[in-house]
Amino acid sequence: MADELPRLADGIVITGHEAAAACPGFATATALAEVTAAWQGRLAAVGETFARTAQALASTADRDSAADGRAAAAFDAAAR
Amino acid sequence: MTPGTVSWLRNLRPDTLDAAARQWLRLAGDVENALGRAAAEIAGVLTTAVWQGADADAAARQLDDQETELRIATQEAAAVAALIGRAAQELAAARRNGECLLAEASAAGLQVDDDGTIRPTAAAGDPADAARLTAALTTVLDSAAMADRRFAAVLRDLAPDAVRPGLDRWADAVDDGTAVALLARIDARAIPSAASPDAVRAWWAGLDDGARQRFLVGCPAVLGKLDGLPATVRDRANRLLLHASEAGLRRELRAAETALAQAGARNGGGPALVSRIGDLRRRLAGVETLRGHLESAAHRWGPTYLLAFDPDGDYAAGGRGRGRAVIAVGNPDHARHTAVFVPGMGVGLDAAGDELGRVADLRAAAQAKTGSPDVAAVAWIGYDTPDRLAQALDPRYAERAAPHLGRFTGGLRAAHEPGAGHLTVIGHSYGSLVVGEAAQTGSGLHADDIVVVGSPGVHATRATQLGAGPGHVWVGRAQGDPVPGLGAMTYASPVTGTTPTDPAFGANRFTTDGAAGHSDYWSTARPDSLANQAAIVAGRYGDVRLVSGAPPADGKP
Numbered sequence: 127m128a129d130e131l132p133r134l135a136d137g138i139v140i141t142g143h144e145a146a147a148a149c150p151g152f153a154t155a156t157a158l159a160e161v162t163a164a165w166q167g168r169l170a171a172v173g174e175t176f177a178r179t180a181q182a183l184a185s186t187a188d189r190d191s192a193a194d195g196r197a198a199a200a201f202d203a204a205a206r
Numbered sequence: 207m208t209p210g211t212v213s214w215l216r217n218l219r220p221d222t223l224d225a226a227a228r229q230w231l232r233l234a235g236d237v238e239n240a241l242g243r244a245a246a247e248i249a250g251v252l253t254t255a256v257w258q259g260a261d262a263d264a265a266a267r268q269l270d271d272q273e274t275e276l277r278i279a280t281q282e283a284a285a286v287a288a289l290i291g292r293a294a295q296e297l298a299a300a301r302r303n304g305e306c307l308l309a310e311a312s313a314a315g316l317q318v319d320d321d322g323t324i325r326p327t328a329a330a331g332d333p334a335d336a337a338r339l340t341a342a343l344t345t346v347l348d349s350a351a352m353a354d355r356r357f358a359a360v361l362r363d364l365a366p367d368a369v370r371p372g373l374d375r376w377a378d379a380v381d382d383g384t385a386v387a388l389l390a391r392i393d394a395r396a397i398p399s400a401a402s403p404d405a406v407r408a409w410w411a412g413l414d415d416g417a418r419q420r421f422l423v424g425c426p427a428v429l430g431k432l433d434g435l436p437a438t439v440r441d442r443a444n445r446l447l448l449h450a451s452e453a454g455l456r457r458e459l460r461a462a463e464t465a466l467a468q469a470g471a472r473n474g475g476g477p478a479l480v481s482r483i484g485d486l487r488r489r490l491a492g493v494e495t496l497r498g499h500l501e502s503a504a505h506r507w508g509p510t511y512l513l514a515f516d517p518d519g520d521y522a523a524g525g526r527g528r529g530r531a532v533i534a535v536g537n538p539d540h541a542r543h544t545a546v547f548v549p550g551m552g553v554g555l556d557a558a559g560d561e562l563g564r565v566a567d568l569r570a571a572a573q574a575k576t577g578s579p580d581v582a583a584v585a586w587i588g589y590d591t592p593d594r595l596a597q598a599l600d601p602r603y604a605e606r607a608a609p610h611l612g613r614f615t616g617g618l619r620a621a622h623e624p625g626a627g628h629l630t631v632i633g634h635s636y637g638s639l640v641v642g643e644a645a646q647t648g649s650g651l652h653a654d655d656i657v658v659v660g661s662p663g664v665h666a667t668r669a670t671q672l673g674a675g676p677g678h679v680w681v682g683r684a685q686g687d688p689v690p691g692l693g694a695m696t697y698a699s700p701v702t703g704t705t706p707t708d709p710a711f712g713a714n715r716f717t718t719d720g721a722a723g724h725s726d727y728w729s730t731a732r733p734d735s736l737a738n739q740a741a742i743v744a745g746r747y748g749d750v751r752l753v754s755g756a757p758p759a760d761g762k763p
Binding site: 127130134137138140145148149151152153154156157158160165168169172182 | 207208214218222225226229230233236240243244268269276279283286290293297354355357359361362364366
């Protein structure tokens with residue numbers, strides 16, 4: 127999940143650049159490129175947060191004496 | 207390149223904007239899928255794990271935050287897709303119109319300047335034609351430039367805003383959707399709101415993904431309560447409305463409290479303002495309670511679906527009551543067995559937790575009967591319940607609710623796949639009257655089994671009037687529950703005085719051992735009544751312990 131989320135932006139980044147290059151002077155294409163860049167950052171940030179959360183959860187679940195082993199394993203998987 | 211010029215418009219490549227729109231649509235789907243996976247693979251583990259305590263709660267909260275982020279991202283990506291798609295269409299149309307005018311000018315031997323002025327040359331051309339074409343081309347160029355600026359402005363508003371707190375971002379998503387709907391001409395009138403659930407299902411099935419996302423962006427309030435749509439669609443629309451409603455109520459409350467503080471400094475405030483603040487607090491508390499229960503329900507019981515939501519009143523008929531919500535634990539579209547629970551008097555958003563707990567316990571018991579997770583249970587807090595006993599003597603609450611309950615269960619039938627599932631409708635107390643009315647109104651309840659408990663009556667003399675088939679109407683009455691007795695004076699048959707508990711009514715009466723009073727029918731500590739209802743929901747009729755009557759002869763749910 128952490129790796130996957132930033133990659134979801136690949137398609138919009140490519141087409142955003144193509145539209146901006148193909149439609150010079152169009153405010154819509156320019157705005158699209160700006161919004162796309164912001165979204166690239168957004169998805170990367172969500173991915174990082176997800177990874178941090180999952181890592182924290184995995185280590186907490188591992189430590190927690192009442193933890194179910196399946197929880198730790200799932201969070202470990204998410205962190206990867 | 208100067209906007210609004212001929213060379214500017216000719217430079218447009220609408221296909222590139224179209225391609226971008228498709229990618230944004232795909233992104234919306236990918237993020238939604240990621241959300242589903244996060245829920246299933248991560249949060250789902252919390253549901254089944256025995257991990258409890260502060261750390262587990264903190265884990266759940268963190269996952270909620272990320273789920274929120276992904277839900278908002280899905281909605282906003284779909285909004286960008288809708289906007290870009292519409293921009294491509296409008297600008298492409300402007301370009302086509304411009305090209306037509308330029309071709310006409312060329313054929314007439316006229317000269318075209320980049321600013322759109324068209325003039326005769328020394329050799330050819332009619333000045334009158336030139337003037338007409340100039341006016342037309344200038345209009346096209348100006349309109350295109352204006353549309354381009356408009357689309358760009360709204361698009362920039364859709365950039366992610368990490369600064370705003372969570373709830374304001376939900377409200378933003380709704381506001382953005384409204385702006386996009388206006389600009390992208392997403393028309394709620396195109397939604398067949400008055401059509402039958404089957405027709406709604408067919409309409410939705412016939413839409414492409416782009417059209418579906420556009421309606422979800424622009425018309426969540428219409429889709430959220432549209433019977434016949436998939437549960438996942440209604441849930442997405444209603445959660446958006448729920449969070450935006452909470453943000454809106456908080457904003458209104460802050461404004462009212464500020465106004466009261468200012469007025470108070472001058473003249474002691476005003477009763478109207480105080481009353482308004484009380485009303486806002488009450489409504490906000492209901493919405494907060496529902497949101498909290500939905501969040502914790504997902505961690506306790508797995509996927510939960512908000513199938514209808516109205517913060518003010520009867521979701522189907524309008525009004526300003528205690529708030530309405532329809533919540534499913536488990537997905538009723540794919541469940542083999544689904545139970546719909548209709549509560550009695552005095553239930554609104556503030557009581558959603560109790561009703562959710564009941565249906566979750568019922569679902570768990572039914573799952574235990576079938577040995578499969580393939581069961582969904584729905585709390586239908588979807589009508590304006592009577593608040594006081596005196597109001598409960600008024601059948602009009604049930605009469606108003608009946609067509610909406612029938613339409614809702616018809617929607618469950620329509621949206622179910624593959625094929626038909628087994629549907630049980632359970633009415634408690636005044637809710638049983640609603641069930642009885644619904645079963646005898648319009649096309650009925652569409653239920654395979656009907657259960658009434660603590661029932662004052664169902665406005666019917668015989669169980670067969672409820673349309674569920676011989677042996678498929680069930681009744682429970684706990685020891686010391688006074689309501690069925692009171693019902694004999696109110697909602698029983700006016701001629702015979704028959705209530706559902708009477709043998710003459712013809713329902714199967716199941717045991718409720720250990721249950722006492724009017725609200726003990728789903729007790730897990732005294733589980734006889736719960737187990738009997740679970741057996742009915744699961745279609746295990748042979749497991750139902752009966753006081754009187756007999757299981758359905760066909761033995762099939």
